[in-house]
Amino acid sequence: MNRRMFMKASMAFATLSGMSGLSTLLARSAWANADIADGVAQPFDFNLLKKHAANLAKKPYGGAAAPLPDTLANLTPQAYNEIAYDPAHALWSNIKGHQLDVQFFHVGMGFKRRIRMFSVDPANREAREIHFRPELFNYNKAHVDTKQLEGKTDLGFAGFRVFKAPDLSSRDIVSFLGASYFRAVDDTYQYGLSARGIAINTFSSTPEEFPDFTAYWFETPKAGDTTFTVYALLDGPSCTGAYKFTIHCEKKQVVMEIENNLYARKDIAQLGIAPMTTMFSCGTNERRVCDTIHPQIHDSDRLAMWTGKGEWICRPLxxxxxxxxxxxEDENPRGFGMLQTDHNFDDYQDVIGWYNKRPSLWVEPVGNWGKGTIDLLEIPTTGETMDNIVCFWNPAETITAGSEHRFSYKLYWSSLPPVHSNLARVYATRTGMGGFPEGWAPGEHYPDVWARRFAVDFIGGDLNAAAPKGITPVIDISSGTIKQVEILYVQPFNGYRILFDWYPDTPSTEAVNMRMYLRTGSETLSETWLYQYFPPPPDKRNYVDDRQMHA
Known part of the structure; x- marks a missing residue:
């Protein structure tokens, strides 16, 4: 279990009782170890799920999660971690030669939503429910009073995780847990940032909502398959949704093909499609809270965008x-994502979080998404225990009660995105005090004039070939003045460093937006670097000489 598995408890509850074609799977048959799905078979397909989600949106929202038995509601994080699913009862353990398997998370602590699980036979399109029972779990030292759980087949589960051969029991590669959150790994087996099914009113005048995935249907794969399909029902105060996940568990990455069908219960001020949440505490460009043994602390270091017009953009976090x-703003974006581009252990020195192993997440829209914006929310944090960065696509169309919307896209969980520009790319962004030549410091030899220095490193592309012709940085800023622009070749990373100092021209502390790319003549050489800098107040714009000199 990861440190942030406990961040987002489920926030809404609705039952599936009364749904047409999928209703009331509560009758039980004899349970056998060979098949943990013990419910009565009922017809199921994606069209039925979409119809149910549409009908559910016409009804009032069911409200908060029902209370859990005291022995589960009062669990500490440490006790919750002690509860383990029994691999002998994994969903597909009865398939000889199976490459994938599924285990379920126990409800408890902050995970109060009782999620229903179904096993689907793809041959006859029939689903049977998997009911909760204590014998599916090993409680170890959790000190759970299992007598309080006897006969409570409606407890459901908190989520699920997926394992891949040859390790079908101890190292999972996909996890769905809490509200509509889910994650996956690459070949490092290290979880990092999270995705969500939907984001609603993340930054608007109305409170943010966290709809839940309230039920999952798992298609049974064939023995040799490394791809599986799971369907999900989303339910929340403002919308419902029917989701189809086709998940490819590849050798070096996990790729998810996602189709969502959304049905609005209410008007929605801000709808986030393909949302992702990550953590950025400090890095090469932001050292404010890095007073630790770790040079950097982050799950992701930048937002990358490939616009509908073909421009590649790097926005350091x-x-x-x-x-x-x-x-x-964009129209029909080609892709965007949160990237972790630095995978050097020396740059983190972290043997707990292993930030050098964390994957990137790239969104590839399928079809035209029209006009909208890629929204980025950055929240102050003092450490590494909170996801403080949120990003998603916000369609320009108005989302009104009763409307329906469909989006398809792919998610790539991998070290780096599956696509990249042939242009030079941003290698790193660094900031520090400026106003004096490199190699010197403010003081007696140079005026004590406050400025902020930026160093943006570019690598790759045609930089070396273009150098004899001249490399020109094109820099735009929303306020202030740029001085001391330098272009330096840096042999250790075989790239170019652009140095410049920013000087304020007002006492304002409002954000300064910066934009830069490289060109030679009229030819563009690099992706576009975007940055947002927040100047300190005027009384903080000075250099402090804290040397103690004694005779």
Whole structure:
């Protein structure tokens, strides 16, 4: 279990009782170890699920999760971690030669939503429910009073995780847990950032909502399959949804093909499609809270965007001192994602979080998404225990009660995205005090004029070939003045560093938006670097000489 598995408890509850074609799977048959699905067979397909989600949106929202038995509601995180699913009862353990298997998370602690699980026979399109029973779990030292759980087949489960051969019991590669959150790994087996089924009113005048996946249907794969399909029902105060996940568990990455069908119960001010949440505490460009043994602490270091017009954009992440929201307009985006581009252990020195192993997440829209914005929310944090970065696609169309919407896309959980530009790309962004030549410091030899220095490193592309012709940085800023621009070749990473100092021209502390790319003549050489800098107040714009000199 990861440190942030406990962050988002389920926030809504609705039953599936009364749904047409999928109703009331509560009758039980004899249970055998060979098949943990013990419910009565009922017809199931994606069209039935979509019809049910549409009908559910016409009814009032069911409200908060029902109370759990005291022995589960009062669990500590440590006790909850002690509860383990019994691999002998994994969903597909009865398939000889199976490459994939599924285990379920126990409800308890902050995970109060009782999620229903179904096994689907793809041959006859019939589903049978998997009811909760204590014998599916090993409680170890959790000190759970299992007598309080006897006969409570309606407890359901909190979520599920997926395992891949040859390790079908101890190292999972996909996890769905809490509200509509889910994650996957690459070949490092290290979880990092999370995705969500939907984001609603993340940054708007109305409170943010966290709809839940309230039921899952698992298609039984063939023995040699490394791809499986799971369907999900989403339910929340403002919308419902029917989801289809086709999940490819490949050798070096996990790829998810997602189709969502959304049905609005209410008007929605801000709808987030393909949302992802990550953590950025400090890095090469932001050192404010890095007073630890770790040079950097982050799950992701940048937002990358490939626009509908073909422009490649790098936006380094910030840990701002106050909440920051940005919306980047686009039409039919080709892709975007949160990337972890630095995989060097020496840059983190972390043997607990293993940030150098964390995957990137890339969104590839399927079909035309039309006009909208890629929204980025950055929340101040003082450490590494909170996901403080949120990103998603916000369609321009108005989301009104009774409307229906469909989006298809792919998610790539991998070290780096599956696509990249042939242009030079941003290698790193660094900031520090400026106003004096490199190699010197403010003081007696140079005026004590406050400025902020930026160093943006570019690698790859045609930089080396273009150098004899001249490399020109094209820099735009929303306020202030740029001085001391330098272009330096840096042999250790075989790239170019662009140095410049930013000087304020007002006492304002409002964000300064910066934009830069490289060109030679009229030819573009690099992707576009975007940055947002928050100047300190005027009384903090000085250099402090804290040397103690004694005779």
């Amino acid at each position: 910030n840990n701002p001192q106050r909440l920051a929201f940005n919306a980047f």
